[in-house]
Amino acid sequence: MARRLPSLHGLRAFEAAARQLSFTRAAEELNVTQSAVSHQIRALEEQMGVALFRRVPQGLLLTEAGQLLLPAxxxxxxxxxxxxxxxxxxxxxxxxxxxxxxxFAGRWLMPRIGRFRALHPGIELRISANPLYVDFTRETDIDLAVRHGLGTWDGLHAVRFLDDQVFPVCSPALRPPLETPEDLRHHALLNDEMHHYWDAWLAGAGLTGLAPSAGLRLTDIGLAIQCAIAGQGVAMARASLIEEELAAGTLIRPFALSIPADFGIYAVCPEAMADRPKIAAFRDWLIAEGRNDQPVLS
Amino acid sequence: MARRLPSLHGLRAFEAAARQLSFTRAAEELNVTQSAVSHQIRALEEQMGVALFRRVPQGLLLTEAGQLLLPAxxxxxxxxxxxxxxxxxxxxxxxxxxxxxxxFAGRWLMPRIGRFRALHPGIELRISANPLYVDFTRETDIDLAVRHGLGTWDGLHAVRFLDDQVFPVCSPALRPPLETPEDLRHHALLNDEMHHYWDAWLAGAGLTGLAPSAGLRLTDIGLAIQCAIAGQGVAMARASLIEEELAAGTLIRPFALSIPADFGIYAVCPEAMADRPKIAAFRDWLIAEGRNDQPVLS
DNA sequence: AGCCTGCATGAGTTGAACTCATGCGGATGA
DNA sequence: TCATCCGCATGAGTTCAACTCATGCAGGCT
Incomplete structure (x- = not known):
């Protein structure tokens, strides 16, 4: 610029005041006080070396200089x-x-994804199904991930969007059938990443001396659920992720007792990308869906 | 605005950096540090939710988003x-x-005014010849005045543009002629607003017991000069305002001794109008002319 | 005359914008 | 290969433009 511009904030105040012909209304539009606009205009007039407004009882009028300045x-x-x-x-x-x-994709995301696409037709989604935590430093094409845990991941922006009650589920064909929690002694308590809930749930049920089966470790919740459907044991499940099986009757909930999940379902991305509009839009949508579909608590 | 703009200072920094393809050069142009530009751009990228520059070893490149933003x-x-x-x-x-x-108009301003008009053809000058101090609160059509004094006028912006040596002048036909300062005893020391210089000059000349004539008080320097030209006495004159008469021989400078003037010639206007471009232009011109035509010191 | 509205202003506060100091990465030249 | 230089990044601290608050004033209206 050949010559220093006056205050940009002052020019913004001028534009709003000139359009509204009112310092008070300009202040409302700019979310500042009337006094701020008055000071701004005064300072701008000093910097320009000329009055831009005439204050008359009927309101504001632009001076010749103000009329000259306004279009630009x-x-x-x-x-x-x-x-x-x-x-x-x-x-x-x-x-x-x-x-x-x-x-998670199959049980929760895909049944809902149509709503996101309807809201954001301009965003093309690419779902990468990956049972493992994504390493954002290596897989830089991943924008956002859904993780299950406590949300304390260094360098990552994490927002918890699903809270759940947790309870045991099993096949209706399981034998011998589960009449009381004590009957769990006859069955395998399936050991996946939900295993830590068994201790809390069993304590809540008044049972001691029971633990998830040590002999079989399942790395994926989906596998555990499939084992339970096959009658191979009892799995611990989150309410929002088991609706489909309960509705279809492939699994049943043998006991009313549930406990709140300390692990949540999180939307996760690198801190530096958290404000990217696409990422924010998807995260906001997840939060809204999680709020809308809160499971009915027992 | 339908939506809050990001930081205007950030946008300004962006424009300069995008044009220069360098934070360092943009900083120089904007008269801030390189660090300020870096912080500004970073904050703008956060507010926009997207990177605007790619920092590569060869320098800066605009991202796609930056290229999209720059024209506007x-x-x-x-x-x-x-x-x-x-x-x-x-x-x-x-x-x-x-x-x-x-x-002042006759002796100093008008002989020079052509140079001002050549520099500022767009400014139409109206010279109001007035021997008295102008009262800006009453004569609101006066933009600027020239005053002789110490510059301490309340509420007025005063800039001293003429400094002078001061010395006695008289008609070459004055009788008896002035051979030594002692000869001043035989003549009237003319009493106008320059009268206070007599004490200091006479003291410098080693004369005591002399003072400006009390019987004749002249309210205008011009009148005093005319009296001196008529041989009616000796006047005290400022170097820059007596050149014409000395050159023409209508007045002579009988002694080499001069003293510096404590009173200056000031450009004066109301404080609130000091920055008006026309007024600033004229004042700046007076200052430049005052500097250019500094009298040769004896 | 009293009340209301909108602009003006001084005093004080706030936080955006800045500087300072320093670190890091990459290019260049010896 | 190493030292040096350049330009951007960053955290800490500072500055002052921008703001709020409180209040005053002028003019219009009832």
Whole structure:
């Protein structure tokens, strides 16, 4: 710039005041006090070396200098607004790559994904089914991941969007049938990443001397659920992820007792990308879906 | 604006950095540190939710988003600069009303005014010859005045633009002629607003018991000079305001001794108008002329 | 005359914008 | 290969532009 511009905030205040012909209404639009606009305009007039407004009892009028200045300033701020919005819209469209476990994808995400796509037709989703935690430093094409845990991952922005009650589930064909919690002694308590809930649940049921089966370790919740459907044992399940099987009758919930899950389901991404519009849009959608579909607590 | 703009200072930093493809050069242009630009761009990228630059070893590159944003921001700041400059130029033209004493107008201002008009053809000057101090609160059409004094006028912006040596002048036809300062005893020491210099000059000349004539008080320096030309006495004169008479021989300088003037010649206007472009332009010109025509010191 | 509205202003506060100091990475030249 | 240079990044601390708060004033209206 050949010559120093006056205060940009002052020019913004000028534009709003000139359009509204009121410091008070301009202040409301800019979310500042009337006093702030008055000070801004005064400072701008000093910097410009000329009055821009005439304060008359009927209201504000632009002076000749103010009328001369307004078109350029209005254009400028309009151009800024258009340009900024275009970039934001552009950034809120394009491809979003989400990494989720196949189990979570099948049980929770895919049945709902249509609603996201309806809300954000401009965002092209790419779902990467991956049972393992994604390493964002190596897989840089992943924008966001869904993780199960406590949310304390260094360098990652994590938002918990699903809270659940947790309870045992089993096949209705399981033999001998589970009449009381004591009957669990006759069956394998399936040992997956939900295993730590057994201790709390069994204590709640008044049972001692029982623990998840040590002989069989399942790395994937989906496998554990399939074992339970096959009558091979009893699995611990989160309410929001077992609705389908309970509704279909392939699994039943033998006891009413449930406990709150300390592990949550989190939307996770690198801290530096948390504000990216696409990522924020998806995360916000997950949060809304998690709130809408809160399981009915027993 | 439908949506809050990001930081205007950030956008300004972005425009400069994008044009220069360098934070360091952008900082120099904006008169801030490289660190300030770096912080600004980082904050802007967070507010926009997208990277605008790629930092590569060869220098900066604009990302796709940055390329999308730049035209609108560049246009906007160009429009602001043009609009602001147009108003400033417009304000630096038009009519400027200057109040000066007739004496000062004749002896100093008018012989030089052509140079001002050549520099500022867009400013129409109106010279108001007024031997008295102008009261800006009553004569609101006066933009600027020239005053002789110490510059301590309340509520007024005063800039001293003429400093002078002061010395006695008289008609070459004065009788008896002035051979030594002692000969001043035979003549009237003319009493105008320059009268207070007599004490200091006479003391410097080693004379005691002499003072400006009490019987004749002249309210205007011009009158005193005319009296001196008529041989009616000896006047005290400022070097820069007596050149014409000395050159023409209508007055002579009988002694080499001179003293510095404590009173200066000031450009004066109301504080609140000091920054008006027309007024600033004229004042700056007076300062430049005062510097250029510094009298040769004896 | 009293009340209301909107702008003006001084005093004090706040936080965006800045500087300072320093670190890091990459290019270059010896 | 190493030392040096350059330019961007960053955290800590500082500065002052921008803001709020409180209040005053002028003019219009009832």
């Amino acid at each position: 300033v209005r254009d400028a701020f309009d151009r800024l607004a258009v340009g900024v919005e275009r970039v934001r819209e552009h950034e809120a469209s394009g491809t979003l790559t989400v990494s989720v476990s196949p189990y | 921001v560049r246009d906007a700041f160009d429009r602001l600069a043009v609009g602001v400059e147009r108003v400033r130029e417009h304000e630096a033209s038009g009519t400027l009303t200057v109040s000066v004493s007739p004496y």
